[in-house]
Amino acid sequence: MRDPLVTTPKITARNVSVYYGATRAIDDVSIDVTQDEVVAFIGPSGCGKSTFLRTLNRMNDTVPSARVEGEIYLDGEDIYAPSMDVVQLRARVGMVFQKPNPFPKSIYENVAYGPRIHGLTHAKGELDDIVEGSLRRAGLWDEVKDRLTDSGTALSGGQQQRLCIARAIAVDPEVILMDEPCSALDPIATAKIEELIHELKGRYAIVIVTHNMQQAARVSQRTAFFHLGHLVEFGATSDIFTNPRAERTKDYITGRYG
Numbered sequence: 001m002r003d004p005l006v007t008t009p010k011i012t013a014r015n016v017s018v019y020y021g022a023t024r025a026i027d028d029v030s031i032d033v034t035q036d037e038v039v040a041f042i043g044p045s046g047c048g049k050s051t052f053l054r055t056l057n058r059m060n061d062t063v064p065s066a067r068v069e070g071e072i073y074l075d076g077e078d079i080y081a082p083s084m085d086v087v088q089l090r091a092r093v094g095m096v097f098q099k100p101n102p103f104p105k106s107i108y109e110n111v112a113y114g115p116r117i118h119g120l121t122h123a124k125g126e127l128d129d130i131v132e133g134s135l136r137r138a139g140l141w142d143e144v145k146d147r148l149t150d151s152g153t154a155l156s157g158g159q160q161q162r163l164c165i166a167r168a169i170a171v172d173p174e175v176i177l178m179d180e181p182c183s184a185l186d187p188i189a190t191a192k193i194e195e196l197i198h199e200l201k202g203r204y205a206i207v208i209v210t211h212n213m214q215q216a217a218r219v220s221q222r223t224a225f226f227h228l229g230h231l232v233e234f235g236a237t238s239d240i241f242t243n244p245r246a247e248r249t250k251d252y253i254t255g256r257y258g
């Protein structure tokens with residue numbers, strides 16, 4: 001499934017299978033993601049999109065029954081190697097979840113926490129700059145600059161999700177994984193997140209799981225269609241939506257199931 005146009009992958013997954021106990025949720029998936037693109041994962045509920053996404057920063061480690069086979073490389077480095085520091089990995093490959101999950105701390109602390117524990121700054125001024133820069137890049141600064149000491153949980157859902165994106169950005173990640181980041185948001189907040197994804201593209205490799213096909217079409221350059229744990233088709237988003245090769249992809253995008 002290697003795309004000849006993809007030359008320098010940021011993430012390389014090879015023959016990845018994931019099991020929960022004896023049940024296989026992902027079957028032999030190989031995929032590349034480059035630095036300068038947004039890749040969307042689509043497919044019917046339960047097809048394994050989130051499971052596969054979570055292998056990319058070893059979030060599956062937190063599920064005792066989960067077992068991953070195959071290889072995943074970040075810049076050529078095996079992320080499942082015993083020498084890999086998982087805390088470091090999750091800073092390099094940040095994650096934004098379906099439901100915004102700010103810490104029950106101030107807006108400032110939500111963003112400052114990561115850089116502080118990763119030792120990215122030594123002076124308060126530097127930390128202030130990181131907090132401001134991250135909130136600006138997440139498109140939230142103007143809305144919160146006068147209330148940085150308010151609790152992150154007091155923000156609206158859309159603002160909370162942008163705060164979570166600012167929190168991921170603050171530790172200077174290389175990749176951002178988004179697992180249905182807009183599913184709890186209204187259309188206006190959703191549009192803001194989509195706008196933000198456009199702005200972040202190029203600076204970070206972005207992989208987004210979405211149920212919303214229009215959203216995949218709007219934000220991604222390439223789309224992967226999953227079905228029953230298989231990667232059925234992976235290609236240019238415009239091709240997947242206008243000229244899918246596989247019958248199963250066609251059935252899904254035309255709404256025949258899912």
Ligand SMILES: Nc1ncnc2c1ncn2[C@@H]1O[C@H](COP(=O)(O)OP(=O)(O)OP(=O)(O)O)[C@@H](O)[C@H]1O
Pocket residue numbers: 020025043044045046047048049050051052063065211
């Ligand atoms: N923690 C878990 N323990 C056992 N089985 C799981 C676990 N998480 C997911 N599964 C199973 O793995 C399969 C894939 O689930 P996954 O959540 O990855 O699919 P998905 O495509 O992201 O679904 P959705 O779109 O509904 O979020 C499903 O059959 C699901 O029941």
